Amino acid sequence: MCLGVPMKVIEIRGNNAIAESFGVRTEISIYLVKDELKVGDWVMVHTGYAIGVLEKEDALETLKLIREMVGHGGEN
C-alpha cells in the first residue's frame, strides 16, 4: 500500500489532475497537495492520490552530499 509511483502533472482539473508516468496518462486526485501544485511538477502517487511534490533541487543536493561523503568525483 505504500508503493509510490512518481508522476508528472500534465493538466489540473479542480481536485484532480491528469498525470503521466512511463508514457501512461491517468487521472489522479490532487486534493491532498493542491495548494502547492502546478503543471510540470512531479508528484508521488499512492493509490491514485498525490501525497507529496518531488523537489528536483533537493534530489540533486542529496546526491551531492553522497558524493561528498564517499569522496566520489562530481561526474554523472
Place this chain on the structure above:
Amino acid sequence: MEGFRDKRIIAELKKEIEAELGHRRLRIMHVCGSHEHTITYWALRGILPEELELIAGPGCPVCVSASHEVGEAIELAREGLTILTFGDMMMNRTRFGSLMDAKSDGADVRIIYSPRDAIKIAKEEKKREFVFFSIGFETTTAPIASMILEEPPANFSILTSNKRTSPAVDHLLQDEDFDLDGIIAPGHVSTIVGAKDWERFPKKYGITTVVAGFEPVDVLLAILIITKAKKPCLYNEYRRLVKYEGNTRALALMDEVFEVDTAWWRGMGWVPESGYYLKEKFKKYNAREKYGVSMKPDPEEDIPKGCSCHLIVTGRAYPTDCPLFGNRCTPENPYGPCMVSVEGTCQIWYRFGNIKKLRR
C-alpha cells in the same frame, strides 16, 4: 535520478560503511515493506558485513491487519453487502477464513486499486450497498480522509483498519531486551507525517533515525549516517519528498476526519494511539455503526498455528527461520499473513532469494 542507483556510488557507500563500522555490531530496523523490497532486491544484506544487522519491523499493513477486522469484513460480505478492498487482502487467512473464501462461497468481494474507484463503483451501482475495507498506514489514510471529505454517496461506507506507523516502534522499544542502534524511517509515510514524527526516537530512546527514500543509494546512505553518528540524531535523507513538518494539508484533513485510539496489530497486540477511527460526525460512513458489526481480538487465535509471523513483524526472526517458509507457505498459497502481501517480509524473501545464501 539515475544517480540513486549508480553502481559506483553503491560500491563506494559499501566501502565507507565497512570502514566506519569496524568490528562493531549494529542493529538497524526499518518499518516499511518497500524498504525491505529495496534491501532484498538489491541484496544489500549480502554486500554488507554480517555484523550489520538489517531488521524488518512491522512495515506491512496487510501483515499486521487484525484478524477480527478481517472477520468483520467477511461477516458483512456474507450478509450480502459488497466489500471493496485492495487485492493483497483477499488471501489473508484468519480464524474466520479469508475474503477469498467468502467470494468463493458467492459473496460479492471486489478488488480495487484506488479508493477513487470505490466511490466510482458505488455511484454507478446505486442499488447495492458498498463497504470499503480500508487498511493501511498514513499513506493510505490521508487519501481516505480526502475521500470522506468529498462526500461519498449514501450507499457507501468504510470499515477502518488504518494505522499510525511510529507508535508501533515505541511499542517494540518498551521491551528492554529489544536493542536497536538505528531506525530507517519510512519515506512515504513520512511524506504525510513529516520527519518530525520520528524526532522522539533519537531524543527519548537515543536511537539515530534516518528518514529514507527507496532507492539502494537512499538506504545505504541511511545506513552510513547511522554508522557514522557520534550521538543520536534525526536525519532526513529523503528531502526531495519529505518535509520536516510533513504534508500539513493532509494532516489537517486527517485530523478533521479521524480520531486516534489504541489499535490491535496482528502479531503484536494492542498498540496505544496507533489506530485511526472515524469521528462521530462522519458516522454515516462508518460501516461498524451502520451495520452493527463489532468483533474483538482473540490473542490465542491471532496467528495461524505454527506460523512465525508474530516474530517476523517484530524483527525477532527472519523468514528462513520459519519451518513453514517456502514449503507449506508460499505466495501462491500463503499460510501466514507475512506471505500474503507484496510488502510482506516472507513474500519478498521468497520472491527475491534466500538472503543467507547471498552473504559472502
